[in-house]
Amino acid sequence: xxxxxxxxxxxxxxxxxxxxxxxxxxxxxxxxxxxxxxxxxxxxxxxxxxxxxxxxxxxxxxxxxxxxxxxxxxxxxxxxxxxxxxxxxxxxxxxxxxxxxxxxxxxxxxxxxxxxxxxxxxxxxxxxxxxxxxxxxxxxxxxxxxxxxxxxxxxxxxxxxxxxxxxxxxxxxxxxxxxxxxxxxxxxxxxxxxxxxxxxxxxxxxxxxxxxxxxxxxxxxxxxxxxxxxxxxxxxxxxxxxxxxxxxxxxxxxxxxxxxxxxxxxxxxxxxxxxxxxxxxxxxxxxxxxxxxxxxxxxxxxxxxxxxxxxxxxxxxxxxxxxxxxxxxxxxxxxxxxxxxxxxxxxxxxxxxxxxxxxxxxxxxxxxxxxxxxxxxxxx
Amino acid sequence: xxxxxxxxxxxxxxxxxxxxxxxxxxxxxxxxxxxxxxxxxxxxxxxxxxxxxxxxxxxxxxxxxxxxxxxxxxxxxxxxxxxxxxxxxxxxxxxxxxxxxxxxxxxxxxxxxxxxxxxxxxxxxxxxxxxxxxxxxxxxxxxxxxxxxxxxxxxxxxxxxxxxxxxxxxxxxxxxxxxxxxxxxxxxxxxxxxxxxxxxxxxxxxxxxxxxxxxxxxxxxxxxxxxxxxxxxxxxxxxxxxxxxxxxxxxxxxxxxxxxxxxxxxxxxxxxx
Numbered sequence: 001x002x003x004x005x006x007x008x009x010x011x012x013x014x015x016x017x018x019x020x021x022x023x024x025x026x027x028x029x030x031x032x033x034x035x036x037x038x039x040x041x042x043x044x045x046x047x048x049x050x051x052x053x054x055x056x057x058x059x060x061x062x063x064x065x066x067x068x069x070x071x072x073x074x075x076x077x078x079x080x081x082x083x084x085x086x087x088x089x090x091x092x093x094x095x096x097x098x099x100x101x102x103x104x105x106x107x108x109x110x111x112x113x114x115x116x117x118x119x120x121x122x123x124x125x126x127x128x129x130x131x132x133x134x135x136x137x138x139x140x141x142x143x144x145x146x147x148x149x150x151x152x153x154x155x156x157x158x159x160x161x162x163x164x165x166x167x168x169x170x171x172x173x174x175x176x177x178x179x180x181x182x183x184x185x186x187x188x189x190x191x192x193x194x195x196x197x198x199x200x201x202x203x204x205x206x207x208x209x210x211x212x213x214x215x216x217x218x219x220x221x222x223x224x225x226x227x228x229x230x231x232x233x234x235x236x237x238x239x240x241x242x243x244x245x246x247x248x249x250x251x252x253x254x255x256x257x258x259x260x261x262x263x264x265x266x267x268x269x270x271x272x273x274x275x276x277x278x279x280x281x282x283x284x285x286x287x288x289x290x291x292x293x294x295x296x297x298x299x300x301x302x303x304x305x306x307x308x309x310x311x312x313x314x315x316x317x318x319x320x321x322x323x324x325x326x327x328x329x330x331x332x333x334x335x336x337x338x339x340x341x342x343x344x345x346x347x348x349x350x351x352x353x354x355x356x357x358x359x360x361x362x363x364x365x366x367x368x369x370x371x372x373x374x375x376x377x378x379x380x
Numbered sequence: 381x382x383x384x385x386x387x388x389x390x391x392x393x394x395x396x397x398x399x400x401x402x403x404x405x406x407x408x409x410x411x412x413x414x415x416x417x418x419x420x421x422x423x424x425x426x427x428x429x430x431x432x433x434x435x436x437x438x439x440x441x442x443x444x445x446x447x448x449x450x451x452x453x454x455x456x457x458x459x460x461x462x463x464x465x466x467x468x469x470x471x472x473x474x475x476x477x478x479x480x481x482x483x484x485x486x487x488x489x490x491x492x493x494x495x496x497x498x499x500x501x502x503x504x505x506x507x508x509x510x511x512x513x514x515x516x517x518x519x520x521x522x523x524x525x526x527x528x529x530x531x532x533x534x535x536x537x538x539x540x541x542x543x544x545x546x547x548x549x550x551x552x553x554x555x556x557x558x559x560x561x562x563x564x565x566x567x568x569x570x571x572x573x574x575x576x577x578x579x580x581x582x583x584x585x586x587x588x589x590x591x592x593x594x595x596x597x598x599x600x601x602x603x604x605x606x607x608x609x610x611x612x613x614x615x616x617x618x619x620x621x622x623x624x625x626x627x628x629x630x631x632x633x634x635x636x637x638x639x640x641x642x643x644x645x646x647x648x649x650x651x652x653x
């Protein structure tokens with residue numbers, strides 16, 4: 001079922017995303033997941049197919065559109081590409097670049113945004129550190145001003161596309177403790193002192209590379225600072241609304257895929273002389289999956305429309321993320337259950353989706369942080 | 381140079397055909413542009429542009445469809461790819477046959493006076509494969525069918541069309557105005573030459589993707605809604621569908637233990653020997 005916000009334009013966009021995913025991702029997705037990497041050339045292919053610039057202004061090399069288009073196209077890519085890791089790896093720019101689009105200078109946009117949207121460079125967002133994730137105000141990577149450079153020392157971890165990123169949008173401490181001392185610097189690949197210290201092994205999202213990055217005396221030009229000095233906290237928080245809705249949208253897509261797989265398997269699999277769908281217990285399980293999916297889709301859709309309209313609704317975004325992640329965890333678990341032994345086998349898609357789904361109550365702000373945001377907004 | 385591309389919407393060929401009450405049940409069908417017509421749109425765009433530079437100077441691609449109002453969506457997808465304007469002639473699919481289509485297109489050609497008519501070799505629903513040929517015949521235009529490659533002459537007065545035949549590739553040069561129907565291979569990376577795009581340039585395989593930018597731009601491109609009457613055509617199909625049924629299910633195969641049993645069964649049961 002499409003989102004309520006979808007127009008004929010979204011339908012046409014979905015058709016293109018479907019074609020791209022069926023041609024470029026689906027035939028290789030399972031292999032890439034096992035190989036824990038997809039070819040870097042796919043970034044260019046996605047850009048050429050008009051899939052990279054969705055939601056970005058045309059002036060920067062984007063194709064226009066807003067968050068609604070991002071959600072619809074990403075859903076189609078997951079449904080047809082059947083490789084969540086590949087889709088999220090391709091999409092890592094979506095959490096990294098918007099801050100430059102919103103707060104960067106035209107010169108910074110031309111240097112960092114346009115090449116990524118053209119598929120010539122890869123972007124990653126680096127906020128989380130080995131010493132702390134959710135506590136953005138407590139981050140410790142130091143950037144000390146030295147003339148027209150900052151000297152950066154520290155480490156970042158769990159960085160999606162970090163192994164291959166050319167453009168790392170990093171949150172660093174330029175000032176005193178707390179949220180008032182954080183700035184955003186774009187650290188480019190090849191800067192002396194910047195290294196990928198580790199490629200991380202994960203539960204899911206295998207096709208997407210995830211890195212630990214280290215900075216040792218890494219000299220970054222002041223010209224690479226996005227927005228004002230010490231002024232990043234609000235930028236990062238504003239960025240989270242989009243990220244959380246994108247993650248909620250991915251949950252809806254993953255659950256939709258797992259649900260469809262579960263239906264297909266239940267129709268095909270026979271036990272005690274009839275198809276699994278011949279048993280009421282199976283039908284009711286599927287009905288529960290469908291109902292929760294519809295509810296999460298409705299809330300994600302509503303929240304997306306509000307954000308696309310320009311409303312500031314951080315608590316609603318947090319609710320949408322929690323509702324969608326809980327729903328997704330439930331649906332993939334039930335899908336595995338319906339697959340029985342096959343659901344536990346690596347060759348089965350729902351086995352992989354089950355692992356992929358575990359990220360979502362953690363990434364982009366944990367389930368608990370979401371509840372803190374909601375609690376604050378509700379005032380208790 | 382003006383290129384006219386007639387296109388037809390067809391039920392998504394990837395979906396399973398459902399038959400109800402002796403007819404194909406299209407109530408829940410999703411519709412797509414006939415793939416061969418989409419290749420024709422791609423070919424038209426490649427003929428007019430510099431594919432390497434991503435630019436186009438002049439030329440016009442006009443798409444035409446004959447179908448109900450919902451068919452506007454398929455026309456828009458051609459506009460999103462880069463076609464310039466569209467004409468939709470209102471008609472129900474059931475009410476028209478190939479001759480009606482030809483009559484409408486004939487009138488449109490008379491009005492539009494295109495230099496080239498490019499179309500799919502056939503629609504993948506009816507697979508009739510006759511509109512292109514009949515249209516060229518009626519218009520008295522030269523035709524080259526099943527094009528696997530096409531080269532627009534530098535003076536734009538003719539096209540050289542490569543056609544895959546049993547013995548190899550046959551090349552046919554036809555003067556313009558003319559009509560070409562295209563086959564699958566026309567959208568391979570170097571099948572279209574126009575002396576503008578560098579000869580060495582290779583396109584991606586298949587028709588281009590429409591970007592969101594193209595999709596949004598398509599909404600603003602002209603789409604003229606016409607009726608059969610506008611072209612002086614009355615729908616009086618000479619071909620009518622009498623009934624549709626699935627082929628009978630094949631009886632299950634048999635496994636035999638050895639060659640003599642197989643021979644015996646072929647002789648006695650199948651009566652094949």
